Amino acid sequence: MMKSVVDHYNNGQYAQFIECLAKPYYHSRRLMVVTRGSETISVEIRVDQFIEPLLKHDFRADKIAHLLVIIGEVFLRGLDFADPILKNPEYTALLEQSKILFQGVYDTEALRDAARELDKRVERYHHAILTTRKLGDYDSAKLWIQKAVELEPLNVDVKREQKAINLKDERQSIDQPTVFNTRISSLDDQQPWCNILSIDGGGIRGIIPAVWLMEIERKLRQPISSTFHVIAGTSTGAIIAAGLSTPSLTQKGKPRYQAHDLVQLYRTKVDQVFTKSSSMWATIRASFLQAPQYLDDGRQRLFEEYFSTVKLSNALAELVVPSVKAESNVTDTFTRQSAVNDTSKDFFLRDILMCTTAAPTYFPAYSFNNTVYVDGGVQANNPAMIAYSHALRINRSSTDKSRIRLLSLGTGDYVPDPLHPTANRDLLFWYRNRQTVLKVVTDVPQSNIDMQLGDIIGDEYYRWQVWLANPIQLDDIQPPTIDRLIDLAHEQLEEMEAYDNSQRLGCLIEKLRSPEETFT
Numbered sequence: 386m387m388k389s390v391v392d393h394y395n396n397g398q399y400a401q402f403i404e405c406l407a408k409p410y411y412h413s414r415r416l417m418v419v420t421r422g423s424e425t426i427s428v429e430i431r432v433d434q435f436i437e438p439l440l441k442h443d444f445r446a447d448k449i450a451h452l453l454v455i456i457g458e459v460f461l462r463g464l465d466f467a468d469p470i471l472k473n474p475e476y477t478a479l480l481e482q483s484k485i486l487f488q489g490v491y492d493t494e495a496l497r498d499a500a501r502e503l504d505k506r507v508e509r510y511h512h513a514i515l516t517t518r519k520l521g522d523y524d525s526a527k528l529w530i531q532k533a534v535e536l537e538p539l540n541v542d543v544k545r546e547q548k549a550i551n552l553k554d555e556r557q558s559i560d561q562p563t564v565f566n567t568r569i570s571s572l573d574d575q576q577p578w579c580n581i582l583s584i585d586g587g588g589i590r591g592i593i594p595a596v597w598l599m600e601i602e603r604k605l606r607q608p609i610s611s612t613f614h615v616i617a618g619t620s621t622g623a624i625i626a627a628g629l630s631t632p633s634l635t636q637k638g639k640p641r642y643q644a645h646d647l648v649q650l651y652r653t654k655v656d657q658v659f660t661k662s663s664s665m666w667a668t669i670r671a672s673f674l675q676a677p678q679y680l681d682d683g684r685q686r687l688f689e690e691y692f693s694t695v696k697l698s699n700a701l702a703e704l705v706v707p708s709v710k711a712e713s714n715v716t717d718t719f720t721r722q723s724a725v726n727d728t729s730k731d732f733f734l735r736d737i738l739m740c741t742t743a744a745p746t747y748f749p750a751y752s753f754n755n756t757v758y759v760d761g762g763v764q765a766n767n768p769a770m771i772a773y774s775h776a777l778r779i780n781r782s783s784t785d786k787s788r789i790r791l792l793s794l795g796t797g798d799y800v801p802d803p804l805h806p807t808a809n810r811d812l813l814f815w816y817r818n819r820q821t822v823l824k825v826v827t828d829v830p831q832s833n834i835d836m837q838l839g840d841i842i843g844d845e846y847y848r849w850q851v852w853l854a855n856p857i858q859l860d861d862i863q864p865p866t867i868d869r870l871i872d873l874a875h876e877q878l879e880e881m882e883a884y885d886n887s888q889r890l891g892c893l894i895e896k897l898r899s900p901e902e903t904f905t
Contacts, residue, residue: 386410390452399459403428406456410438427475428460428482432489436496445536446499450490457486507537514546519854521872526550549876549883556875559652562645563602579789580897581776582613583769586620586762587796588744588859592651592867594794595625596874597849597890598644604894608640610701612897613792617705617772619761621796621859623741624650627734630700631692640701642691650691652867657683659747659860677749678860684742688735697724698731705775707761707768708740711750716764718771722779747859769793769848770834773841791842792893793835795850797857797873845896847888851877 386408393402403426407419416438417430432453439449460483463476473479490496510533517525527550533543584594598609605612609629618626628647633639660683697704697719706719719740724731732754740758743751750757765771773791838846851873857866881889 394455394459399462399464400426402459403456414438426473427478430456430482430486432485432493433495436489436493440495440499446496446502449499450496453486453490457483460486507533507540507543510536511540511542511546514543518546518550518876521869523550523553545883545885549879552879552882553875557603559596559599559645559648559871563599563643564606565602565608566606577785577788579615579776579780580613581615581769581772581789581791582609582617582626583767583772583791583793584616584618584622584625585768585794585796586618586622586741586744586760586766588621588747589651589655589862589867590796590857590859590870591621591625592648592870593796593851593874593877594622594849595644595648595651596871597794597878598625598629599648600878600890601894601897602644604890605897608701609644610640613702615703615705615772615776616700617707617768617775618741619707619766619768620742620744622768622794623706623738623761626704626706627692627700627738630702630704631695631734632699632701638701648871654687655862655867657687659683659862677747679748681739681749681751684739684748685735688738692734692738695734696731697721697734697737698728700734703775703779705768705772706737706741707765707771708737708743708758709761709763709765711757711759714764716761716771717756717758718775720775722775744859767793767795767832767834769838773838786841789842790845790847790896791838792847793838793849795848797851797853797870799853799856844887847893849877849881849888 386405390402390405393399393405403417404419404421407415407417407428409415416435417428420427420429435453436449439452440446460479463472463479510529513529514526514533517523517529526546530543530547530550533540534547537543582598584591587593601612602609609616616626616630618624625644625647628642628650629640629644631641633641659679661679698721700721702721704719704721707716708719709715710717719730719732719737736753739751740753741761743749743758744760744762748760750759752758761768769791773789776789777786835846835848839848853873857870878890880886882891886892
């Protein structure tokens, strides 16, 4: 019946449209009563009697409202359906019916209740999509999207989630290295902007910012060291920062490693970092006396392999690496500028990395240059403010504070429920905390450093972070964990893009490619 109704309306057959709606749908029951004279047509319709059977047959509230409006519009034409050029003598009556219909769209309690229920169903589907995607169950998320689209094709939130899922399917393989432009821009050619990169500490979770930087290099088709003037990193972030700043052995001014290479380091070499003693006594001692769990040997071999004889002064960008003096608990920051100005401070990168990655309880404190150091994350796990202050200090005369851009990369954050700190973040958790989850997606500042830099730099401060469903330890190097971290890194970029966030990768790339900064 409704198919015929719609067809008549679309074909401009308004008399048939009205008469079709007046046909009995069950025994003698009708949606409206039509009385047709030789040249006129009169209609009697009660909104509640019209709506009730449609709702019982699961018609959508918004579609019913739309149908009422269409009928009202037809009545407003006042046509003589026998001769559409003429006015219907019953025009006044039709006009009154139109008013009743239009008023019924807004005032009918049954329709309002049904509309609210429809909104709840769409919201429920949206939450199901969000939670299943957050848990990595993409097949279920796609099924929920299908249901939601059938129910409400134009729902904005559902379309955003659909876009995020589609972006996942378009991911480029992490095994594929980046092809850089033949000619790479020099940072000296890119004034007046000062671009700063800051990378948090976080052990194995460092693969998250490594993936993000890989995507930036792919989009720009040039190395990170040719994009950012200052590169700061703490602990695992320092490994990434140093890797991206290490010069090539054969090509002057070009980096030895891409971000892609560092992603592969986390995937294939990280087990060398976390090496334990084969001594049973050492294992027992570590368990009961809170002694370091791992030896220095693995880290030292890895850093020697990747950085060999590279010194701090050789870095392609202004490298900033905080560490902490164990005795005084004071932060000591290694910088390229200090190495250039004072050769006694021009240390090997491998030694600097041993200092900043000496995480307490995981690794022994590292003795170097007559000082004992521990992990920089003890005092400055997020080195963004240190990087910003250093950028101002080294360019006091030339740096315009209003033309500083800072990208700060987190390594995943887990904030336990204060009432249930040990609870797992299952489907119910993501549902209950959906608004907070979306707030993380839109990257509202989450710490004092974020808030301060947000106030100072404004829209040119970018903070990328992910919210972990469960805490992931620094040394959790199981393949499923690494795969999930890679997935989370991609998810964050896809969410920011789908939700059209000002922090999204596309927005940052557009600015980094701005005409005044593009070298051609």
